[in-house]
Amino acid sequence: MPTAKFICSLDPSNTTLPLFLDRVPAGFASPAQDYLEARLSLDELLEINAPQTFIARAIGDSMIGAGIFDGDLMIVDKSKDAKHGHIVIACINGEHFVKRLEKEGETWVLKSESPKYPPRYIMEADELRIWGVVGNSVRRHLCHG
Numbered sequence: 001m002p003t004a005k006f007i008c009s010l011d012p013s014n015t016t017l018p019l020f021l022d023r024v025p026a027g028f029a030s031p032a033q034d035y036l037e038a039r040l041s042l043d044e045l046l047e048i049n050a051p052q053t054f055i056a057r058a059i060g061d062s063m064i065g066a067g068i069f070d071g072d073l074m075i076v077d078k079s080k081d082a083k084h085g086h087i088v089i090a091c092i093n094g095e096h097f098v099k100r101l102e103k104e105g106e107t108w109v110l111k112s113e114s115p116k117y118p119p120r121y122i123m124e125a126d127e128l129r130i131w132g133v134v135g136n137s138v139r140r141h142l143c144h145g
Helices: none
Strands: 004-009 016-019 038-041 053-058 073-077 087-092 095-104 107-111 128-138
Antiparallel strands (some): 016 038, 087 128
8 A cells, every 4th residue: 555645746945934042931931031032944844845846645644653643744845865764755665655664685665664564675676766855754743624
């Protein structure tokens, strides 16, 4: 079953957002901390390397150990060289997956970040293409309704 769905490529936005440098406690916030320290570019924060960056949506629970949950948007850079330990969007024999790329001896392996799923060893007959390296993910916390 595929674990990634492609959404779109990204263009630079040149938009900045206010950044408050004081940390925000997960308990009760102090009103004295409500002042602007800087402006932050989401292009810089998410390392948007347009036009080499695209968005893919995660499907399923195979990457929850890496903090990527069903429905999360993944920011993927196709210009980065995939290396051992990177989370990648891989295409194996025409099917797309998001997995951690690892090398065991001379064999490349795509591993899930959930014990429910076995590793996928890349065999000689497999056609493997790495579409990009996942650098960030975005999760919606506001409920619909």
